[in-house]
Amino acid sequence: MESSKGKSTRVKNGTIVDEKKIGVNKSEEKKRKDTNKVWDFFCSVKLAVIIILLMAVACVLGTFIVQGRSFEEYTARYGYGLATVVRITQLNNVFYSHWFSLLLVMLCANLICCTIRRWRNTFLQTGFVLTHLSLILILLGGVIKFQMGVKGGVNVYIGKSVDYFLTQKIDSMGRTDYIKKPLPFTIALDNFILEKNEPKFQLTTYVKDKDKQKILEVKVGKRQRIPGSEYNVVINDYVPDAELRQEPVNESDRPDNPAVFIKLLGSERALAEGWLLAHANNYHDEKKQDLRLEYIWLPSKQEFDNAVTTVQNVDAKITASVPDLGILQDYSLELNKTFKLGASEYSLRILEYVLNYGDKRPVSEQPANNPAVHVEIEGPDGLEKRWIFESFPDWDKMHPLKYENIKISCSGIAKAHMTRNVIRVCQAPDGNQKLVYIKDKQILETMPWELNKQYSFANNDLQLIITRYFPSFNIKQDVVKKSDQVGTPAIHVRINGPRGKKEEWLFANSKYATWYKDNNFAVLYESTGESIKHYVSDLRIVKNNQTIIEKSIKVNDPLKYDGYAIYQSSYDPEKLSYSGLQIVKDPGIPVAYAGFAALCVGVVFIFYVKPFLRKKLKKENEVAENEYS
Incomplete structure (x- = not known):
């Protein structure tokens, strides 16, 4: 049979068939098959298993690979090549990477398709739908958080306010940088309070x-x-x-422990006052004046005359004793010189001395606050080094020593260090008492002193008053x-x-x-x-010059406003002058919370409502069958 122009027909089983229509039907059928393949792909349980396995692997990698560090740190840890792979694949920020969010989206799509395929349009399917919907919402909340959420921090000083926060960002080269993010409101810190538990x-x-x-x-x-x-x-x-x-009390008239109370006056104000004891704390250094006050008790007339007529300077020394061997010997303070301790097996070497232990300045610039000597002892058991303190002679008793049988002390270090100006208060049992003013190691003035009289000195604007004398101070x-x-x-x-x-x-x-x-x-x-109980920040949210909300926040008790949560995260441990705040905005939280709510309702429906409805329906069917029969 011939076909007319412009038409294509043929006979099939005695019927005329239009070949163009056949082609169209085949094309539509092919499209339907392709669509069904895509649909089947997203409805596949295998796809869900593969996605979950990939996410599990991602979580493991995110746990073992330190997150959010700079490219230099990854290079130092893994080498340049592996660090580059980590940066390119975003394994340095797994949970905020685009591919991890893609996995979450694909899992959501898989759940949606599976839910639609299995959905039977009956009320009994409500629990099934809600539980699947809950998982979808929770996953979507995670995607929104990772892609749209922000988190950062800012320090706010007391009485100040900020309208921004800093957030960390890792650029394409793996470098860590901080970005200033504006806030649609202002945060003001009125006060910061550190609450402590009872010590x-x-x-x-x-x-x-x-x-x-x-x-x-x-x-x-x-x-x-x-x-x-x-x-x-x-x-x-x-x-x-x-x-x-x-x-302070005076126990007797016998000069067992003589002491005087001294006041030192400057041109405009009192500089110092206090007790000086002849046999203990018998001097005071006034650093700004480069002055030393000394109280010297001299038991004989000859010693008294020498003290008021000569510039006597005590020689610094160390005293070493070995009681078991009956050794007691004094040594001059000569550095790096080795001294033999009598006829024993021990020797002593002075390594260094300081006027103020712990002071890193040269000795010449140190005040004589805490004199100490560093010594080295050599004996049968090797070397031992120890510090000897002039003001704390019993220091070694509190520390284990190698050679406990050797006792070492030092004296005269502070006194041997003469200041430029020295005022000596000299006194003797026979009633002689004089003031001696020494400048640059020369005696400029000598004068007798009495209680409650004011004394001044040449070329100096200082005045001295001795107000009390106790023969037996306690x-x-x-x-x-x-x-x-x-x-x-x-x-x-x-x-x-x-x-x-x-x-x-x-x-x-x-x-x-x-x-x-x-x-x-x-x-x-x-x-x-x-221990710290709470650190609390009194915050105010200010917008358009008006206080919108105020709250005292603590750790895990944030202030929430306009989608932002403001947490207490740190503080200034020294001055308590600022509060460290963490600013979080997570638009995925409402979606995730909706998912958890749907999950709760769905589980209740599956385990309680659905069995009840089925039981009720079964009874109704049984009643209907009985009536019919």
Whole structure:
């Protein structure tokens, strides 16, 4: 059969068929098949398994590879080649990478397709739909957070405000930079408060010959034994906030411990005042005036005459003794010179000395506040180095030593260091007492002194008054309770040991231990530190010059406004002058919360509502069948 022009027809089973229509139908069928393949792909359980496995691998990589570091740090850690791979694949920021968000989107699409395919348009499918919808919403919330959320921080000083925060960004080259993000409002910090827990204190004991410490319970009246020793401790009294009040007293008219109270006046104000003791703290340095005040008690007329007529300067020395061998010897302060300790196996070398221990300046610039000598001892067991302190002769008792049988002390270091100006208050038992003014190691003036008279000196605008003299100076001490609140607590302890008992007040702010009579047992009442309870920032949100909202925020208790959450994250530990805030904006949170709500409703429907409806429907069907029969 011939076809007409412009038409294509053929006979099939006795029927005329239009070939163009057949082609169109085949094309449509092919499109439907392709569409079905895409649909089947997104409905595939295999796809869900593959995506979940890829996400699991990503989480593992994000755990083992340190996140958010600079390219230089990755290069130092992994090498340049591997660091480049990490940067290109965004493994340095896995959870905020584009490919991780793509995995989340694909998993959402897979869940949506699976839900539509399995959905039967009945009310009983409500739980199924809600649980699948919840997973979709939670995943979408994560995608929104990773791609649209921001997080950063800013420090706000008390009384100041900010309208921005800084957020960290890693550029394409792996470099870390900070970007200033504006805020649609202003954050003002009115105050910052650091709340601390009540401090705790402990009583620590130390047995030197056993080198063992033990912490005792702070309980009044309880006798506590020190295991493996002859010592026990009893706390007789406890004061939560104590003060040690000291009052100078004169115990007798005998010159057992002479002392004078001196006032030093400048041209406009009082410079210093206090007690000088002849046999203890007998000098005071006034650094700004380059002046030293000395109180010297001279028991004989000859010594008195020498002191007021010559510039005597004490020679610095160290004293070494080995009691077991009967050795006691003084040595001059000569650096790097080796001294033999008598006929013993020991030798001593002076390495260095300082006028103020811990001061890094040259010795010539140091004040004579804490003189010390660094020595080296050589003996049968090798070398031992130790510091000897002039003001703390018992320092070595608190530290284990290699050669405990060797006792070393130093003296005269502070006195040997003469200032440019020296005023000596000289006194003798026979009543002679004179002031000697020395400048540049020359005596300029000598004059007798009396109590409560004011004295001035040539070429100097200083005045001196000696107001009191005690022949037998002592300190009367009383422990006074200041308040019932815990401030500076003190305990009164009784130590029982091989040499009887010793009673002492111990203050929690003391830096030094209290030793028993045999110098083998020590106790120290100390603070274990104050733990921080809260750090609180009083914040205000200001917009258009008006306070919108205000709140005192703490850790995990943020201020929320306009989609932003403002957390307390840090503070200035030294001056408490600023508060460190963390600014977070996460638009994915409402979506994720909606997902969790849908999940809860869906689970309740599946486990409670659906079984109830099925049971009810079953009863209705049974009733209907009975009526029909």
